[in-house]
């Protein structure tokens with residue numbers, strides 16, 4: 001969810017994993033490659049309202065395809081653990097549940113973009129959309145920008161649909177998801193993920 005503390009959590013997790021001797025790569029979508037960072041600018045440009053929903057879907061897919069080939073596959077081949085800030089579920093939640101593109105179309109496009117890569121664990125940081133948007137707004141004010149991204153401009157109703165989407169996706173694949181309450185303190189969230197990782201992947205620790 002927007003404003004749920006993903007970046008803070010991911011950097012804490014990376015430090016905790018590295019302190020346990022686990023080689024960890026941190027990356028994000030959109031972004032993560034030089035092409036991806038250019039796509040990110042286009043996708044998140046608050047002035048980019050002419051971009052139609054299908055165009056948006058294909059740009060997220062282009063970003064993912066490049067990211068998988070250039071960053072994720074090579075990192076996995078070197079036996080590194082990959083922490084990725086947003087992935088395919090964001091496409092289903094935002095472009096599917098939020099924008100209304102058919103989930104069948106999204107599934108086909110995303111499957112081609114992912115090229116066989118699936119996350120071992122997906123952490124859903126859940127919080128009321130109003131609270132997330134409030135956090136994003138206060139962060140934007142702090143850094144002097146009125147709007148950070150195209151999505152922050154969307155009405156709360158859009159973000160409620162996105163949240164419903166994430167909850168439906170996690171209900172459909174409960175084994176892949178860990179749902180956390182993003183109102184918890186950052187250090188508690190990091191501990192909760194670490195406990196889950198130790199439980200699920202004891203051979204790694």
Ligand code: TMP
Nearest residue numbers: 029030060086087090091094095149151
């Ligand atoms: P963030 O990195 O600050 O969360 O911003 C990324 C934005 O991009 C966020 O609003 C969610 C959106 N997004 C999609 O709409 N679809 C996607 O497939 C991905 C990866 C992100």
